[in-house]
Amino acid sequence: MTRQVFIKELEVLHNDVIKMGSVLELSLNEMIVALQDMDVELAQKIIDRDDEIDLLEQQIEKECINIIAKQQPIASDLRKVTSIMKIITDIERIADHCADISEYLMQIHKQPTMKAPEHLSDMIQVMKKMVVDTIDSFVNQDADKAASVIAQDDIVDNYFTSISKELCDMMQKDIKVIPQCVAYIMIIKYIERMGDHSTNIAEWIQFIVTGKLVLS
Amino acid sequence: MTRQVFIKELEVLHNDVIKMGSVLELSLNEMIVALQDMDVELAQKIIDRDDEIDLLEQQIEKECINIIAKQQPIASDLRKVTSIMKIITDIERIADHCADISEYLMQIHKQPTMKAPEHLSDMIQVMKKMVVDTIDSFVNQDADKAASVIAQDDIVDNYFTSISKELCDMMQKDIKVIPQCVAYIMIIKYIERMGDHSTNIAEWIQFIVTGKLVLS
Numbered sequence: 001m002t003r004q005v006f007i008k009e010l011e012v013l014h015n016d017v018i019k020m021g022s023v024l025e026l027s028l029n030e031m032i033v034a035l036q037d038m039d040v041e042l043a044q045k046i047i048d049r050d051d052e053i054d055l056l057e058q059q060i061e062k063e064c065i066n067i068i069a070k071q072q073p074i075a076s077d078l079r080k081v082t083s084i085m086k087i088i089t090d091i092e093r094i095a096d097h098c099a100d101i102s103e104y105l106m107q108i109h110k111q112p113t114m115k116a117p118e119h120l121s122d123m124i125q126v127m128k129k130m131v132v133d134t135i136d137s138f139v140n141q142d143a144d145k146a147a148s149v150i151a152q153d154d155i156v157d158n159y160f161t162s163i164s165k166e167l168c169d170m171m172q173k174d175i176k177v178i179p180q181c182v183a184y185i186m187i188i189k190y191i192e193r194m195g196d197h198s199t200n201i202a203e204w205i206q207f208i209v210t211g212k213l214v215l216s
Numbered sequence: 217m218t219r220q221v222f223i224k225e226l227e228v229l230h231n232d233v234i235k236m237g238s239v240l241e242l243s244l245n246e247m248i249v250a251l252q253d254m255d256v257e258l259a260q261k262i263i264d265r266d267d268e269i270d271l272l273e274q275q276i277e278k279e280c281i282n283i284i285a286k287q288q289p290i291a292s293d294l295r296k297v298t299s300i301m302k303i304i305t306d307i308e309r310i311a312d313h314c315a316d317i318s319e320y321l322m323q324i325h326k327q328p329t330m331k332a333p334e335h336l337s338d339m340i341q342v343m344k345k346m347v348v349d350t351i352d353s354f355v356n357q358d359a360d361k362a363a364s365v366i367a368q369d370d371i372v373d374n375y376f377t378s379i380s381k382e383l384c385d386m387m388q389k390d391i392k393v394i395p396q397c398v399a400y401i402m403i404i405k406y407i408e409r410m411g412d413h414s415t416n417i418a419e420w421i422q423f424i425v426t427g428k429l430v431l432s
Contacts, residue, residue, distance in 0.1 A: 064298075065294065065295070065298055068284055068294060068298065069290055069291075069294050072288040074285055075285075078281065078284065078285050079281070082280075082281055082284065082301065085298065085301060085302070086301070086305065089302065089305065164398065167398070168394050168395050168398055171387060171391070171394050172391045172394055175387070175388045175391060178384050178387050178388055178394075179384050182380065182383070182384055182398075182401060185398060185401060185402075186401075186405065189402065189405060
């Protein structure tokens with residue numbers, strides 16, 4: 001194999017990760033709309049799309065293994081390929097959580113109406129920014145942007161704590177909304193996890209760019 | 217490098233994963249005891265041990281990257297090294313969840329006494345068997361045992377659903393226990409995730425042994 005073939009294969013790999021990121025962004029945006037509008041049809045569409053992300057993960061996984069086996073990359077190229085193997089696991093998990101949230105949305109929809117927790121949409125906005133910035137920092141191999149993602153994780157964690165308390169209060173005031181509040185607790189837990197997975201990806205991007213591996 | 221050096225390095229890697237599995241089993245067993253006895257000191261010990269697992273993950277991660285870079289393994293050896301990179305992420309997450317559960321245990325302990333959900337210990341036993349069997353199937357590279365782990369995941373998922381309902385009932389009957397019940401909901405969610413991570417590991421073990429990658 002020539003060096004040129006290898007560079008081409010790395011490009012294909014890079015673009016396939018970006019493609020996986022685009023599908024994730026689509027699910028993420030639709031999940032936010034579905035949750036806002038309690039749109040069960042859109043929720044179902046997100047759940048159905050999860051297979052597409054799983055297939056992309058498997059395809060990229062195989063591409064990575066093939067490149068390592070056939071091209072025997074070294075140094076920064078090897079770092080990139082092995083990091084991508086990690087990154088796609090986290091992308092797949094974030095997409096999984098879009099589907100998980102969609103399923104809880106369907107449960108909430110079946111039960112008597114209740115107002116969503118006050119700061120839920122704020123929490124979602126911070127998490128969304130983390131995911132989008134993570135994908136951008138992969139596209140541009142931007143370690144500074146990756147660092148900014150990691151810095152936002154505490155904000156999401158704090159929202160989880162405060163919204164949990166808010167939900168406990170809501171349950172204590174009206175026991176009829178307990179099942180929905182439990183569903184909302186699961187939803188904010190998934191949002192918090194999506195922040196964690198973005199942080200993981202950001203750490204791998206820093207490793208690709210700088211060669212230093214710092215896992216939280 | 218001779219083939220002998222390579223075989224030695226793969227052995228070291230295999231044994232380091234087993235070592236990481238042993239530390240996980242220790243935390244898992246202690247987490248179960250801590251939860252049963254509401255032992256906050258033991259819970260703190262589990263939280264403190266989490267760093268040890270993180271360091272093992274990073275060390276094994278580096279060993280894998282070094283072996284791929286220097287030894288350029290092919291076929292089943294390459295499959296094993298790349299799979300181990302995935303497996304250690306799941307082992308680390310299961311250990312994380314032992315620490316997460318320990319933190320919620322501390323919250324429950326601070327609040328007025330309530331009985332643990334009826335089937336919690338049954339759920340834990342099934343999850344524990346999944347984790348232990350997963351580690352055993354790695355030690356013996358046993359694809360059949362790995363398949364048996366995957367088959368148990370539905371049992372853990374069903375426990376999550378039934379115990380969630382039980383906790384909703386408990387909250388509706390006595391609003392004073394709402395904060396503890398919320399903590400228990402997080403605990404059973406972590407137990408369910410520990411089952412999922414065991415399934416992931418089992419799938420990677422099947423891939424190592426059979427060469428067929430089937431991700432759920």
